[in-house]
Amino acid sequence: MTSIDVSTDDFPAHERLTAWQDFMSDMLAPMELRSDDPSAFAASARVWPVGAAAVARVASASMELHRTARMIRQSDPEVYQLTLAHRGSGGVEQGRRQATLSANELVIWDTSRPLHGWSVSGERPALGAVVVLPRASLPLPAGLVRRLAATRLPGDTVTGRLLIQFVTTLTTSVDDVADAEATRLGRVLADLLAAYIAGLLDARRALPPETREAALLLAIDDFITRRLRDPALSPAGIAASHHISVRYLHKLYAAREDGLTVSATIRLRRLEECHRDLADASGSHRPVHQVAASWGFRSESHFSRLFKETYGVSPSAVRHSRPCAQGQPMGTHRHGRTTPRSER
Structure with a gap:
């Protein structure tokens, strides 16, 4: 999966606002942008396709956007936009409702109704994450979603926190992800967003069982x-904490692609954390048994056996060969991302 980078720096000053309007119209739907100082306007975005959806990390100077009834009649791709504010402030007005946003707050709107939106930057550009999702890809009736359009959505629920974490990860750590994995991430995003909205409306029964x-x-x-x-x-x-039976919990994990049981998942994650700590030179004063105990292992001998089975070396060997330690079991890979200069 390849990201797309867009920046107004690539255009003459007098063309930058129009260029950004064209980009926003192509990514979402036809709209009009306004700025108090068009000649000084600046914005940038990095966009990743994730299945049917797209996610973007967007930085911009202060601006307003308008989508009118006439524009909707001319073209309506029938998509939702979810915005997560990171820096600066902004807001959305749609359907006689208005939501103002600050950092770590969410709002959703759709392209099928007139819209007025705005972002306000300070000394640094306003920064946020944007999700664009076709209406048909969200497993919820459009009428339910519309009930929350242009309202400030809380991020302090369990699902809200997960959604914020997931969107943030997608817009910081998904470079070079394979296309098949990107498609899976798009499905996860749609399921998580649908569950979040249904939970806010106490309408979980409206969700498909798989969601x-x-x-x-x-x-x-x-x-x-x-x-x-x-x-x-x-x-x-x-199981008890999630009000389900142990049998149902095991059934859920049996259907996962990685094939790991619940207990195996816990073990592997603990081993990964232990490996990371052992490979960290700043923690060299901590005995191996203390590292193991800090991640829930009660027996040092049991931990050492599991560690060697997983990584092919002993815990002490990792500690003595830090330059080569990667902290990942065989067959895993993680991706990182640097911050574009336009967002600084």
Whole structure:
């Protein structure tokens, strides 16, 4: 999956606002942009396709956007835009509702109704993440989604926190992801957004069963991550915390592509964290058994055996060969991203 970079720096000053308007119209739907100082306007974006959706990291100077009824009659791609504010402020007005945003807040709107939106920058450009998703790809009735359009959406629910984390990760760490993986990420994004909206409206029954299961798995994964250091973390405790049976929990994990059981997932994540700590020179004063215990392993001998089975070397060998330690079991790979100069 290849990202697309767009910047007004590539245009003469008098053409920059128009160029950005053309980009926004192509990415979303025809719209008009306005700026108090068009000659000084600047903006940039990096866009990634993820299946049927697209995600973008956008930085811009202050601006207003308008999508009129006439524009809608001329062209309506029938898509939703979800915006996550990172820096600066902004807002959206649609359907007699208005939402103002600040950092780490969300808003959604659709292209099928007139819209007025704005962003306000300070000494640095306003920065945010944008998700563009076809209406047909979101497994929820459009009428339900419309009930939340142009309202400030909370990020402090379990699903809201997961959605913010997922969108942030997509716009910082998905360079060079294979096309098949990008398609899967797009499906996860749609399921998570649908579950988030349904949860806010207390309308989970409107979700397809597969969407409910996908969102539940994401919540369980997050639960495991946040409690990984707890030696008492177990399938029984995970099931109880999510109001499901242990049998159903195992059924959910049996259907996952990686084929790992709940217990195996917990073990592998703990081993990854131990490997990372052992490879970190700043923690060389900590004994191996202390590192293992800090990530929930009760027995040092059991930990050492599992570690060697997973990585092919002992924990002490990793500690003594840090320059070569990668902190990943065989067959895994992680991606990073640097910050574009236009966002600084």
